[in-house]
Every structure is written in C-alpha cells, then in structure tokens.
Amino acid sequence: MTTEPIPARTAGPGWWTRFLPQGAAVALTVLFLPVTFANLRDQYGLDIGVAAILAVTQAGPLLMLARRPLWAWWIVFAADIAGALMILGRPAREYDVWPWPPAPLIAYLFLLLALALRRSRRVLVAVWLATGAASLILHLTRAERSNGSALLLPLFGAVVLVIGAAVRERRVAQRRLAEQETVSEAERARRTLLEERARIARELHDVVAHHMSVITVQADSAPYRLPELSDEAREEFGTIAASARESLAEMRRLLVVLRGDGTEGERAPQPGIDRLQQLVEATVRAGLPAELSLAADLGAVPPAVDLSAYRIVQEALANVVRHAPGARTRVSVTSDGGQVTVLVVNGPPGQPVSPLESAGTGHGLVGMRERVRLTGGSLDTGPLPDGGFRVAARLPLPPPGPADAP
The missing domain is CATH 3.30.565.10 (Histidine kinase-like ATPase, C-terminal domain)
Structure with missing residues (x-):
C-alpha cells in the first residue's frame, strides 16, 4: 500500500547546472580573446599593442556574462565603437568588414543573449536602441567604408534579444507556477488537516454527549434514588444536572457549526x-x-x-x-x-x-x-x-x- 502522493518537489539543480553559466562565459572568453586579437592584427593591420588592448576590452568582459552582463555590455559597447574608429585609421582592404568586425560582432550577439536572459524588457530595448544608433552614426560617418555589418548587428541583435526574452519569460512563468503549486499544496494540506479535525470532532460528539447524558440522568435521579440526601446535596445535584444540560446544548450548537450546513447530519451509531x-x-x-x-x-x-x-x-x-x-x-x-x-x-x-x-x-x-x-x-x-x-x-x-x- 502506498500513501497519498506527496507533493512533488522540484529537484535542486546539480553542481554542473549551477556552474554552467560561468563555464560558458569562460569558454566564450577563451575562444573570442585570441580570435579577436588575431582578426584585428592580421586582417585590419592594427599594431600588436592596440590589437591586444582592443581584444581584451572587447572579449575579456565576456567573463562577466553570468553575473554582471550589463556591466560587460557597457565595456564591450564602448570598446567596439573605439575599435571601429581605430580601424578607420587604416586603409581599407578587400575583405574588411566595417564598422563591426566578425569576431566582435559574434561576441556582441552572445552578450545580447546573456542580457536578454537576465534583464527586463526596458533594459533590452535601451540596449538595442543604443546599438542601432551607434551603427547608424558610424554608417553615416563613412558610408563608403560601411559594407553591411552596420545593418547586420541591429538586425541579428533584435532576433537574439527576442529569443532570449522569450526564454527568460518562460522560465519566470515556470518558476511562478512552481511557487504557486507549492503554496497550493501547503494550503491543501492545511485544509485537509482542518477537515479531518472537524470530522473527528463531529464523530466524538456522540461519545462525549453520551457521557454528558449519563451525568445529567444520574444527577436528576439522585434525589429519588437516595431519599436520605440533604437539601444542600439535592441542590448540588440539581446544579450539576443543569450544567450538564447546558453543556449538551453548547455541544449541539458547536456541532451545527462544524457540519457547516446547519443540518443535524447522520444519526447512526459510530462504528467500533x-x-x-x-x-x-x-x-x-x-x-x-x-x-x-x-x-x-x-x-x-x-x-x-x-x-x-x-x-x-x-x-x-x-x-x-x-x-x-x-x-x-x-x-x-x-x-x-x-x-x-x-x-x-x-x-x-x-x-x-x-x-x-x-x-x-x-x-x-x-x-x-x-x-x-x-x-x-x-x-x-x-x-x-x-x-x-x-x-x-x-x-x-x-x-x-x-x-x-x-
């Protein structure tokens, strides 16, 4: 025989789940840091020192994706704009992508995804508007140099933000549903306990009422069964009988409240x-x-x-x-x-x-x-x-x- 089902508890996340976001941030940083450095140095011809600084500021903040994605965005956003301006000082090459080089552009999309999973809609809209405004200004500054990434970043960024926001809202809805289920289970358990106590009280009414009835009968009949009783004793037995009858009346009123419907309920004897x-x-x-x-x-x-x-x-x-x-x-x-x-x-x-x-x-x-x-x-x-x-x-x-x- 099994007991009544115990409300299912949500299993706590394992250690790998807890450390997964931070592990993903480390992996992205390790991946994009050398790729960004090599892209800026080899493809765009930046000095090693400048390329290293830009690579650190554009890819290094990805370490903060798990805990401080908005702080990371401020650093990366400023570094990407600075990198676009630095590239303008170099002659254009055949396969150059400007204003957003490929490696920083992909890293920026991962950053937007992390923001969408953790921040509110208002913040996401502000981030997207800032990204679009920066892309538009850079494009208008050197339209002949711009070759598509100024449009790709706002477009892909919007898609990433929408997907991330949808995932976040679904996760929030699931968490709220689980919390509500927990509250409902607790309330159901409390209501069940109260119902059982009321049921037991109704059943014990007959038991207690029987003893009270015996007390009333014995107190009422005492002067007739024991004629040698004194007047004080007779009065005392009368008081006992009156108190017992009053207690029975109170119990009957309490029983009506416990039954809740104002009826007298079943009159069958309680089983044993x-x-x-x-x-x-x-x-x-x-x-x-x-x-x-x-x-x-x-x-x-x-x-x-x-x-x-x-x-x-x-x-x-x-x-x-x-x-x-x-x-x-x-x-x-x-x-x-x-x-x-x-x-x-x-x-x-x-x-x-x-x-x-x-x-x-x-x-x-x-x-x-x-x-x-x-x-x-x-x-x-x-x-x-x-x-x-x-x-x-x-x-x-x-x-x-x-x-x-x-």
Missing part, C-alpha cells in the same frame, strides 16, 4: 472494533484479499479508542484499494492491557498495475495521525522491502479504575 469483521468482509467482496486477526481479550475499550481503531483500519484498507489493488492484506488488533495495537500490512500487487487513483486527497494518513494524537498514541507508517506497506498504530488505554456506578 466490533464492526471490523464487517469492514474486512466488505473489502474482500470488493476484490481485495484481506484477513482479520482480532484478539479475544480486548475487554472494555474507551469509545474514543474504539472509534479511532476502526477509522484507522478503514483508512488503511481504503489506501490499499486505491494504490495497491489486489495486494494481500493482513489486519491485526491486539491489546496488552495498556494499549491497543492496530496493525495493517499489505504486500505488493500480484502483478504490475496502475493505481486506481493517481492523485489522492491526502486525507488518509492525516486522519490517522489526528486520531492517534487524539488518544495520545503513536503511529508508524512506511514502505516494506518487498514493495508493500505497513501501518501500525498504538492507542493507549486508561488505567483501570473503580467500576462505574449503576
């Missing part, structure tokens, strides 16, 4: 250990092979323990039917004089089957725990090595006291 045989037989008729072992020396069991034992077995069998249909199940109820032990053990299903319910209500184990807490006992649940499940509840019995008065 003596009804377990019928419960197991009904489960067997439903197709679940179950057997019951009921100790013959249970003796008198308090109503709260009696009801809790029945409900625990009922919830455990219901879980077997829902989550492990066809599994052989054993139900045992024993007592050592100090506590009642309820044990429900089931094996794995006879053959691989899909559970009848893929998503439980979450009431089973919650209800068991609340009933065990009510009686001051303990609950032990968990899977077994063979694929089955075990539920063990220990419900303490009150110490033996003097026999009740007739």
Whole structure:
C-alpha cells in the first residue's frame, strides 16, 4: 500500500547546472580573446599593442556574462565603437568588414543573449536602441567604408534579444507556477488537516454527549434514588444536572457549526472494533484479499479508542484499494492491557498495475495521525522491502479504575 502522493518537489539543480553559466562565459572568453586579437592584427593591420588592448576590452568582459552582463555590455559597447574608429585609421582592404568586425560582432550577439536572459524588457530595448544608433552614426560617418555589418548587428541583435526574452519569460512563468503549486499544496494540506479535525470532532460528539447524558440522568435521579440526601446535596445535584444540560446544548450548537450546513447530519451509531469483521468482509467482496486477526481479550475499550481503531483500519484498507489493488492484506488488533495495537500490512500487487487513483486527497494518513494524537498514541507508517506497506498504530488505554456506578 502506498500513501497519498506527496507533493512533488522540484529537484535542486546539480553542481554542473549551477556552474554552467560561468563555464560558458569562460569558454566564450577563451575562444573570442585570441580570435579577436588575431582578426584585428592580421586582417585590419592594427599594431600588436592596440590589437591586444582592443581584444581584451572587447572579449575579456565576456567573463562577466553570468553575473554582471550589463556591466560587460557597457565595456564591450564602448570598446567596439573605439575599435571601429581605430580601424578607420587604416586603409581599407578587400575583405574588411566595417564598422563591426566578425569576431566582435559574434561576441556582441552572445552578450545580447546573456542580457536578454537576465534583464527586463526596458533594459533590452535601451540596449538595442543604443546599438542601432551607434551603427547608424558610424554608417553615416563613412558610408563608403560601411559594407553591411552596420545593418547586420541591429538586425541579428533584435532576433537574439527576442529569443532570449522569450526564454527568460518562460522560465519566470515556470518558476511562478512552481511557487504557486507549492503554496497550493501547503494550503491543501492545511485544509485537509482542518477537515479531518472537524470530522473527528463531529464523530466524538456522540461519545462525549453520551457521557454528558449519563451525568445529567444520574444527577436528576439522585434525589429519588437516595431519599436520605440533604437539601444542600439535592441542590448540588440539581446544579450539576443543569450544567450538564447546558453543556449538551453548547455541544449541539458547536456541532451545527462544524457540519457547516446547519443540518443535524447522520444519526447512526459510530462504528467500533466490533464492526471490523464487517469492514474486512466488505473489502474482500470488493476484490481485495484481506484477513482479520482480532484478539479475544480486548475487554472494555474507551469509545474514543474504539472509534479511532476502526477509522484507522478503514483508512488503511481504503489506501490499499486505491494504490495497491489486489495486494494481500493482513489486519491485526491486539491489546496488552495498556494499549491497543492496530496493525495493517499489505504486500505488493500480484502483478504490475496502475493505481486506481493517481492523485489522492491526502486525507488518509492525516486522519490517522489526528486520531492517534487524539488518544495520545503513536503511529508508524512506511514502505516494506518487498514493495508493500505497513501501518501500525498504538492507542493507549486508561488505567483501570473503580467500576462505574449503576
């Protein structure tokens, strides 16, 4: 038997996921730094010192992509403009690309992608406008030297920014959905707990009301059963009876609130250990092979323990039917004089089957725990090595006291 499904937690990212952005930034820097230096020195004929400085300022800031992409953009944007101006001082060659050489242009696109994955739309629009404005100004400055990259960078940049922004918004939406699911699961668990407590309170109403009724009857009949009572004692019994009747009325009003619909609800007696045989037989008729072992020396069991034992077995069998249909199940109820032990053990299903319910209500184990807490006992649940499940509840019995008065 399996328990109600536990809300799935999102697995924490592995170390490789955490370090992937920084690793990608290092790889891009290692790739573009020598390529940019060689491109500026060999293709555009810049001095070694100038080419080295431009390569460091154009490709070096890629190291900050994982944490400070906007800072990296400021440095790279200024360095690319400076590089375009420096290239103007050299004679044009046949295969020169100006104002944005190939290596800095591709590195700039990676920079825009990193920005799109981390920054807001307003920042992305400002970055794209600045890039387009710089491209347009440089193109107008030396239109005869410009040969296409002034248009390619804003165009490709817009595509990269749109793709990156879409990925970022999808990721944000997934994170918010996961957070909402977490909140919903917590609220559902809290609501389930409250529902179970209200259900237990409704069921215990009959138990407590019975004892209060006995107190009322005994207090009312005391002057007739004991004619030698003094006037003070008769008055005291009358006060006790009045207080008991008032308590019963308060309990009835509380019960109406707990039921929530203003009705009186069911009037059938609450089940107990003596009804377990019928419960197991009904489960067997439903197709679940179950057997019951009921100790013959249970003796008198308090109503709260009696009801809790029945409900625990009922919830455990219901879980077997829902989550492990066809599994052989054993139900045992024993007592050592100090506590009642309820044990429900089931094996794995006879053959691989899909559970009848893929998503439980979450009431089973919650209800068991609340009933065990009510009686001051303990609950032990968990899977077994063979694929089955075990539920063990220990419900303490009150110490033996003097026999009740007739």
